[in-house]
Amino acid sequence: MKITEKPLETERMVLNFGPHHPSTHGTLRIIMELDGETVVKATPEIGYLHSGFEKLGEDLDFNQYITITDRMNYLSPLCNNVAYALVAEKLMDIEVTKRTRYIRVLLSELSRIADHILNIGMLAVDLGALTSFLYGFRLREDIYDLFEMATGTRLTTSYTLVGGLMRDLPEGYGKEVNRVLVETDKIVNDIETLLNKNRIWQDRTKEIGVISKEDAISYGLSGPMARASGIDWDLRVKEPYSSYEDFDFDVVIALNGDVFDRYLVRTEEIRQSMKICRQALEKMPSGDVIIDPGLGYSLPPKDEVYNSIEGLIYHFEVTMPNRGMMPPVGEAYVPTESPNGELGFYLVSDGTRTPYRVRTRPPSLMNYSIFSKLIEGHMLSDAPAIIGSINVIAGELDR
Amino acid sequence: MPLAKTFSFIKDKFPESVYDVTESSGEQIFHIRSEVVRDVLEIFKEKGFNFLADITAIDNLTLGGFERYAVVYHLLSHDSLERVTVKAYVAEDKPSIPSVEKLWKTADWQEREIYDLFGITFDGHPNMVRIMNPDDFTGHPLRKDYPRLGNKERDDYPVIKPAFKRK
Numbered sequence: 001m002k003i004t005e006k007p008l009e010t011e012r013m014v015l016n017f018g019p020h021h022p023s024t025h026g027t028l029r030i031i032m033e034l035d036g037e038t039v040v041k042a043t044p045e046i047g048y049l050h051s052g053f054e055k056l057g058e059d060l061d062f063n064q065y066i067t068i069t070d071r072m073n074y075l076s077p078l079c080n081n082v083a084y085a086l087v088a089e090k091l092m093d094i095e096v097t098k099r100t101r102y103i104r105v106l107l108s109e110l111s112r113i114a115d116h117i118l119n120i121g122m123l124a125v126d127l128g129a130l131t132s133f134l135y136g137f138r139l140r141e142d143i144y145d146l147f148e149m150a151t152g153t154r155l156t157t158s159y160t161l162v163g164g165l166m167r168d169l170p171e172g173y174g175k176e177v178n179r180v181l182v183e184t185d186k187i188v189n190d191i192e193t194l195l196n197k198n199r200i201w202q203d204r205t206k207e208i209g210v211i212s213k214e215d216a217i218s219y220g221l222s223g224p225m226a227r228a229s230g231i232d233w234d235l236r237v238k239e240p241y242s243s244y245e246d247f248d249f250d251v252v253i254a255l256n257g258d259v260f261d262r263y264l265v266r267t268e269e270i271r272q273s274m275k276i277c278r279q280a281l282e283k284m285p286s287g288d289v290i291i292d293p294g295l296g297y298s299l300p301p302k303d304e305v306y307n308s309i310e311g312l313i314y315h316f317e318v319t320m321p322n323r324g325m326m327p328p329v330g331e332a333y334v335p336t337e338s339p340n341g342e343l344g345f346y347l348v349s350d351g352t353r354t355p356y357r358v359r360t361r362p363p364s365l366m367n368y369s370i371f372s373k374l375i376e377g378h379m380l381s382d383a384p385a386i387i388g389s390i391n392v393i394a395g396e397l398d399r
Numbered sequence: 400m401p402l403a404k405t406f407s408f409i410k411d412k413f414p415e416s417v418y419d420v421t422e423s424s425g426e427q428i429f430h431i432r433s434e435v436v437r438d439v440l441e442i443f444k445e446k447g448f449n450f451l452a453d454i455t456a457i458d459n460l461t462l463g464g465f466e467r468y469a470v471v472y473h474l475l476s477h478d479s480l481e482r483v484t485v486k487a488y489v490a491e492d493k494p495s496i497p498s499v500e501k502l503w504k505t506a507d508w509q510e511r512e513i514y515d516l517f518g519i520t521f522d523g524h525p526n527m528v529r530i531m532n533p534d535d536f537t538g539h540p541l542r543k544d545y546p547r548l549g550n551k552e553r554d555d556y557p558v559i560k561p562a563f564k565r566k
Contacts, residue, residue: 047531050532215504217477333482348462369505
């Protein structure tokens with residue numbers, strides 16, 4: 001029988017990926033055009049979690065909006081709290097105390113560990129490696145217990161105030177943090193042992209979703225995404241805020257820009273964050289965690305509000321609509337290094353108690369915008385790997 | 400100072416299109432007309448501001464400014480660690496502004512977001528459709544004349560009459 005040289009005819013298929021696919025971690029929808037199993041074209045559709053946070057901010061005063069920032073990146077809410085407090089303080093020209101800054105650094109770095117460890121675990125579980133996910137999730141529980149000790153809640157922390165913090169750290173907090181850091185070290189080592197030289201892991205992640213340096217800058221990528229593509233850019237070092245200049249740590253860079261390198265950058269950043277946490281605990285200064293309430297910019301301590309008439313009167317004065325915190329007319333933009341990248345808040349004030357405009361510069365939006373370029377030409381099964389390595393948080397993406 | 404030099408270079412090149420240079424909270428803000436925004440940002444890009452950190456817009460309805468809308472660009476230089484804010488003012492009737500998507504790819508989604516929430520169209524953008532709200536949505540929520548509070552202010556909102564009787 002003669003074998004004809006006729007190619008196998010296929011037709012393109014349109015696949016609706018999400019919004020409730022297990023690997024989309026929230027509500028992402030991607031419309032993919034497939035040729036066999038190869039993705040020819042991908043169109044991400046976002047906005048499923050759009051909740052109008054920026055519009056809400058125009059009706060809430062500066063301390064009230066901090067509760068909204070929790071809901072943006074819900075994996076590391078403390079970083080959002082700190083970023084928003086910093087921009088309000090810059091607008092009002094407030095200098096916070098040294099202890100406040102150190103506690104903010106300590107808790108931001110703990111959130112960074114929790115965020116990265118969850119991201120690595122999620123990336124692994126999407127590719128079929130369940131063990132490292134469970135290791136990571138257990139550690140995240142420990143870190144969330146630390147948040148609960150300090151702030152009273154696990155997820156919606158709302159810990160910062162304009163001009164300081166809601167409360168001081170509890171007694172014996174350093175000891176608990178050190179215990180968790182020892183645990184972290186073990187778990188990160190375990191995860192690396194499981195994954196780094198794993199043949200399947202390497203096949204699934206190496207040379208998948210490669211981002212060049214030029215693309216990273218053009219698409220506005222920041223954080224681990226940019227650093228995995230060889231861009232030496234960390235806002236904690238380049239534009240230090242909240243006393244980051246006092247700490248000694250390294251900026252982690254990888255050169256290939258693929259999923260594997262983004263995983264490596266995140267793992268090493270956990271170690272650097274642990275270093276910062278230990279230094280923060282060692283050098284923790286004593287003092288108040290809120291600026292003098294007499295300046296008219298901060299809420300008085302809760303003890304005084306509940307137990308003295310002067311405190312109660314003062315609390316009313318600050319929170320009443322026609323008086324209290326009145327920032328000057330102007331605007332401010334503060335970029336911070338959140339676990340996902342440059343998290344910036346842009347405040348415009350017209351001199352009233354609520355901001356005129358609150359803009360969040362969400363790192364997830366910029367990081368996710370490169371997705372359709374990355375997936376084109378790859379197999380469908382690489383989509384979870386790429387989404388996982390971008391670490392898209394839908395709450396922050398859609399706001 | 401290289402930043403001041405860049406400012407004066409642009410002022411010489413487009414004398415009618417530069418409104419003002421101001422400072423707020425230590426940030427330099429460069430106010431321009433919307434028609435020249437692409438050329439101005441191209442000059443900034445050549446002068447080392449390689450990273451477009453953020454694009455957003457402000458509705459100056461009650462704040463005051465040179466025009467009704469301002470599109471705000473936050474630029475960053477990775478080499479000199481400087482930041483600069485460029486504000487391009489857009490008129491109220493038929494608000495539109497040139498797109499910078501050709502200069503930075505990140506402008507693609509952010510300009511769509513501004514179109515969705517403020518109703519400012521970007522000329523030369525490859526795909527000017529809504530991004531956050533559904534395609535059949537009417538109105539632009541972040542405009543200051545779009546009400547924030549419930550069903551009294553919004554005339555197109557159906558007012559539901561309660562079926563029960565209050566005591």
